[in-house]
Amino acid sequence: DQQVKQNSPSLSVQEGRISILNCDYTNSMFDYFLWYKKYPAEGPTFLISISSIKDKNEDGRFTVFLNKSAKHLSLHIVPSQPGDSAVYFCAARGYSGSARQLTFGSGTQLTVLP
Amino acid sequence: DVKVTQSSRYLVKRTGEKVFLECVQDMDHENMFWYRQDPGLGLRLIYFSYDVKMKEKGDIPEGYSVSREKKERFSLILESASTNQTSMYLCAAQGSFSGANVLTFGAGSRLTVL
Numbered sequence: 001d002q003q004v005k006q007n008s009p010s011l012s013v014q015e016g017r018i019s020i021l022n023c024d025y026t027n028s029m030f031d032y033f034l035w036y037k038k039y040p041a042e043g044p045t046f047l048i049s050i051s052s053i054k055d056k057n058e059d060g061r062f063t064v065f066l067n068k069s070a071k072h073l074s075l076h077i078v079p080s081q082p083g084d085s086a087v088y089f090c091a092a093r094g095y096s097g098s099a100r101q102l103t104f105g106s107g108t109q110l111t112v113l114p
Numbered sequence: 115d116v117k118v119t120q121s122s123r124y125l126v127k128r129t130g131e132k133v134f135l136e137c138v139q140d141m142d143h144e145n146m147f148w149y150r151q152d153p154g155l156g157l158r159l160i161y162f163s164y165d166v167k168m169k170e171k172g173d174i175p176e177g178y179s180v181s182r183e184k185k186e187r188f189s190l191i192l193e194s195a196s197t198n199q200t201s202m203y204l205c206a207a208q209g210s211f212s213g214a215n216v217l218t219f220g221a222g223s224r225l226t227v228l
Contacts, residue, residue, distance in 0.1 A: 004156075006156075009154070034216070041123075041221065041222070042221050042222070043118070043204055043206075043219030043220050043221050043222050044157070044204070044217075044219050045219070046216045046217070046218075049216070089156060089157060091157075101159060101162070101172070102159075102217065103159075104149075104156040104157040104158070105156050106154055106155055106156040107156050
């Protein structure tokens, strides 16, 4: 049973437009949410995070929104650039046994068209 | 920045072989993780370690074991490789559980089991 879901496996947008990537979760005990970006043949790299006590966090062109009542978060990229083309993973932090762990979604392939 | 190095980028093994995947981090980070990435399934946690000689099972530990004899090195072992273990394996390191739990990943080891 996937606790973190990314229902769109792929998304294409035009350069300069907004990209919106979505993520849903089921565990209300998650306390942090993160987005990672992954290029082919490289490991994922951290992009942006948000605490569960906030509803928005912004870093340059990237903004993450959290709607706790809907158990939904989204990543907005404005304006989108061709270099943003990558797989984006949503992750949520929770407890498993004695340690905090990250649970990842299945990823969304973003393609930004020039 | 923490650098995480996975020595083998591409491996091809036969069913039943014993496989070692090595991971080394160059900072004094306590926590290390092994994930596998499969299309449509995202990143799934196999094992993690929060100290030398300590290990905890993740979500999919069956068929795998790990070794952490030194703080900087975390090895994933497939005792008898099977075709369903063909995957991309990602190692990650992290400092103490603080802030947003940011992981730093290696570039990955793509394993094919024939």
